[in-house]
Amino acid sequence: MPQTLEPLLRGHKFFAGLDRADLALLVQCASNAVFPADSFLFREGDQAQTFYLIRDGKVxxxxxxxxxxxxxxxxxxxxxxxxxxxxxxxxRWEFDGRAIDRVRAVRIDGACLRRKCEDDPRLGYELMRRFAGLTAERLQATRLQLLDVYGHAHDR
Incomplete structure (x- = not known):
């Protein structure tokens, strides 16, 4: 009997506290993905129709x-x-996502999930809230990277 990805989604910190019905909707959009070292999960400028929950490896x-x-x-x-x-x-992707080593992930089909969010605005709001926090984290990381790159220009 095939296993569902529901336990992986339920155990992921990003989805902590999401109810079982919402997780069941997410599972319908999920699949396993494996990327060898130095391959790309996504490339800047390409169509963005997925996101990934990293199970192991580094991106x-x-x-x-x-x-x-x-x-x-x-x-x-x-x-x-x-x-x-x-x-x-x-x-469209704003960054490249490159596997540093072998990466195992759960791929979530974004088009599938957007349709589910349109049908269930409560789920859509909950995911938007979570992804807004993720976006803020990435913005802060980019800011720190820019400070590191340009903050030492006078030292050169």
């Missing part, structure tokens, strides 16, 4: 700086969520 969120190459904004690991661009139009 570097990167931006490309002209003349400097890829800059790591944040490194994600077990228990983290990679991706929120699926939620906000125009649904």
């Amino acid at each position: 570097a969120l990167e931006i490309t700086a002209p003349g400097r190459g890829a800059l790591v904004v944040q490194t994600l690991g077990e228990g983290d969520v990679a991706g929120f661009s699926w939620l906000i139009e125009p649904h």
Whole structure:
């Protein structure tokens, strides 16, 4: 008998406190994903139709700086969520997400989940609240990275 992804979603800190009915809706949009080291989960500018719950491995969120190459904004690991661009139009990735080592994740289909949120505004609000917090964390990480990159310019 095939196992459901419900226990993985229920055990993930991002979905802590979500009721069973909501988790059952999320499971309908979920699948397993594996990425080898140095492969991309997503690329900046591409269509964003998914997000990932990292089960194990590390993902570097990167931006490309002209003349400097890829800059790591944040490194994600077990228990983290990679991706929120699926939620906000125009649904394009703002970062590259590169597997540093082998990554196992739960892939959530964003288009599927958006439809469920449209049908259930309460669920939509709850997820929007959670993803707003995630967005604020990423913004803070980007700010700190910029301070690190540009804050020492006078030392050169």
